[in-house]
Amino acid sequence: SPTPTQATRRFSAAAFVDPLPLSTDYNISKTVKGADACSEIGVSSLGINGPSTIYKNLSYSELHEHEVTNKEGAVATTKYGDVFTVDTGKFTGRSPKDKWIVKTPGSPLEDQIWWGSVNQPITPEIFEDLFETATKHMDAKDEIYVADLYAGANKSSRKRIRFVHEKAWQQHFVTNMFIRPSEQDPIASDEIDFTIINACSATNEKWKEHGLNSEVAIAFNIEKKIGIVLGSEYGGENKKGVFSLMNMWLPMNDQLSMHCSANVGKDGDTALFFGLSGTGKTTLSADPNRALIGDDEHGWDEDGVFNFEGGCYAKTINLSEENEKEIYQAITKNAMLENVALNGDDNVPDYDDVSKTQNGRVSYPIFHIPGYHEEQVAGHAKNVIFLTCDAYGVLPPVSRLTSGQALYQFISGYTSKVAGTERGVTSPTSTFSACFGAAFLTLPPTRYAELLQKKLETHGSHAFLVNTGWVGGGYGVGNRMSIKDTRACINAVLDGSIHDSDFEEDPIFGLAMPKTLNKVDSAVLNPRNAWTDKDAYDKQAGELADLFKKNFEKYAGETDYAKYGPK
Numbered sequence: 001s002p003t004p005t006q007a008t009r010r011f012s013a014a015a016f017v018d019p020l021p022l023s024t025d026y027n028i029s030k031t032v033k034g035a036d037a038c039s040e041i042g043v044s045s046l047g048i049n050g051p052s053t054i055y056k057n058l059s060y061s062e063l064h065e066h067e068v069t070n071k072e073g074a075v076a077t078t079k080y081g082d083v084f085t086v087d088t089g090k091f092t093g094r095s096p097k098d099k100w101i102v103k104t105p106g107s108p109l110e111d112q113i114w115w116g117s118v119n120q121p122i123t124p125e126i127f128e129d130l131f132e133t134a135t136k137h138m139d140a141k142d143e144i145y146v147a148d149l150y151a152g153a154n155k156s157s158r159k160r161i162r163f164v165h166e167k168a169w170q171q172h173f174v175t176n177m178f179i180r181p182s183e184q185d186p187i188a189s190d191e192i193d194f195t196i197i198n199a200c201s202a203t204n205e206k207w208k209e210h211g212l213n214s215e216v217a218i219a220f221n222i223e224k225k226i227g228i229v230l231g232s233e234y235g236g237e238n239k240k241g242v243f244s245l246m247n248m249w250l251p252m253n254d255q256l257s258m259h260c261s262a263n264v265g266k267d268g269d270t271a272l273f274f275g276l277s278g279t280g281k282t283t284l285s286a287d288p289n290r291a292l293i294g295d296d297e298h299g300w301d302e303d304g305v306f307n308f309e310g311g312c313y314a315k316t317i318n319l320s321e322e323n324e325k326e327i328y329q330a331i332t333k334n335a336m337l338e339n340v341a342l343n344g345d346d347n348v349p350d351y352d353d354v355s356k357t358q359n360g361r362v363s364y365p366i367f368h369i370p371g372y373h374e375e376q377v378a379g380h381a382k383n384v385i386f387l388t389c390d391a392y393g394v395l396p397p398v399s400r401l402t403s404g405q406a407l408y409q410f411i412s413g414y415t416s417k418v419a420g421t422e423r424g425v426t427s428p429t430s431t432f433s434a435c436f437g438a439a440f441l442t443l444p445p446t447r448y449a450e451l452l453q454k455k456l457e458t459h460g461s462h463a464f465l466v467n468t469g470w471v472g473g474g475y476g477v478g479n480r481m482s483i484k485d486t487r488a489c490i491n492a493v494l495d496g497s498i499h500d501s502d503f504e505e506d507p508i509f510g511l512a513m514p515k516t517l518n519k520v521d522s523a524v525l526n527p528r529n530a531w532t533d534k535d536a537y538d539k540q541a542g543e544l545a546d547l548f549k550k551n552f553e554k555y556a557g558e559t560d561y562a563k564y565g566p567k
Helices: 004-015 037-041 060-069 124-139 168-177 236-249 281-285 325-330 403-412 445-459 483-494 534-555
Strands: 030-033 053-056 074-078 081-086 099-102 120-122 143-151 159-165 194-199 217-221 226-230 256-264 270-274 291-294 297-300 305-307 311-315 336-338 341-343 348-350 361-365 381-388 398-401 414-417 429-432 462-467 503-505 512-514
Touching: 030 037, 037 053, 060 081, 060 168, 074 348, 081 168, 099 124, 124 194, 124 217, 124 226, 143 168, 143 236, 159 168, 159 236, 168 236, 168 311, 168 336, 168 361, 194 236, 217 236, 226 236, 236 256, 236 297, 256 281, 256 445, 270 281, 281 381, 281 483, 291 297, 291 305, 311 325, 325 361, 381 403, 381 414, 381 445, 381 483, 398 403, 398 483, 403 445, 403 462, 403 534, 429 534, 462 483
Parallel strands: 053 143, 081 336, 099 120, 099 217, 159 194, 194 226, 270 381, 381 462
Antiparallel strands: 030 053, 074 081, 143 159, 217 226, 256 270, 256 291, 256 297, 297 305, 311 361, 336 361, 341 348, 398 462, 398 512, 414 429, 503 512
């Protein structure tokens, strides 16, 4: 029988016009030297004229040579090859309180952006100060790095992004994470849709005068098509900055942008996996019987589902070959480690050492994953799966959602986070993140919900809620759902056998729960039955239901989806 990639390649070729290829053969580098280097590459229009050498879209081998020569980090010895590793200093994660968007009075965007703690407004004048700081910093360099890359694998809606960096490893990062152009599919300088100037070692010394949060600034002037990074070396600012932009561009064209993983089966059936950190999004979408489209950011337009990225950015905390084989083996030549502890003279990574940060990461091109879906585009989603890690132990392992319930769960974006047991914490912390990615939404959550509703109804997609959290009791009493049982639930969704089950309705949450499901203990399918103390279950379920209702109060007047929530 054909492999997933072979089968879906035929399907994608039929469903998509001229899909963008992803190749392991990446060699379109260009080094320009001399007084006219900036004008030849096209950065002089930004006010950057000083550098006499510009390295554009370097190959992987060239990037590695520059990283080592510039002493930007260290070479780590891994089981599957030597990889470069960097330390990003003070910032080992995103700095959300330092993210800003220009708000121009009277502009078309003024009434469309979801202004607030996620998208904080600044004036055009403040942005100009930040822009001047970044460009002066770059202008003083002798050498800079420029990379032109694609965001979005479908040619009909992709964007051409230019990154201007001061360090080779940052070009390495974006080369891994975005879609690499080729000689057959180049990006011309006059075709750039947006430019990000990452002057990471410069800071905003006027931040108090500007009324900002700190000397760090991640700022976007959407109308001028310019983004600025000051004061943070964290690689994820490049990745999520572009994701926030895609979360504006696509919905404004009635196309859905999504914070999810996606895979496709041998018959061309696409599945989406929404979920916050710790829910199993990456693990469950990595399936030996299905081809991975992508692990984090996707779009859904009139053609189907497509990846925004050309690589993966995975956490390395407690990583081992036994628990995350695909990720572990992807750490080979061309991958890059970020904020990972190294041991011994050979610099062997220690993924259990989190003294620097619990957010150690590895970035790698997606072709490091065996059986990845080469075209990165596939048909419309047949199944949409919302993953939650419910530490209350009251949500069923799997439930089938109506269209209304799907929208309610999508806007709610619920999961639970539990602190480490070494701190003696035994009660869960509930988290609600709209659309399973509130930190990256540029428009109001209800806009994405409206688009999802259209997709579900137009394509007859099925929606499910899968709980990868606790069963038989809450955290500290019950047990975590086994990956075996969760995988069986997912398989029943993907092969359609779940629809053959008889269902019963949860009296509090209104969810349709299968009474029986192949290879899953029927005693856990209805979570109340799995609890010894039924009164304790009822109390716990009521508490979680109240949290859902309280969280949804913020959407009162914007939507009537509340009627699809807990009773």
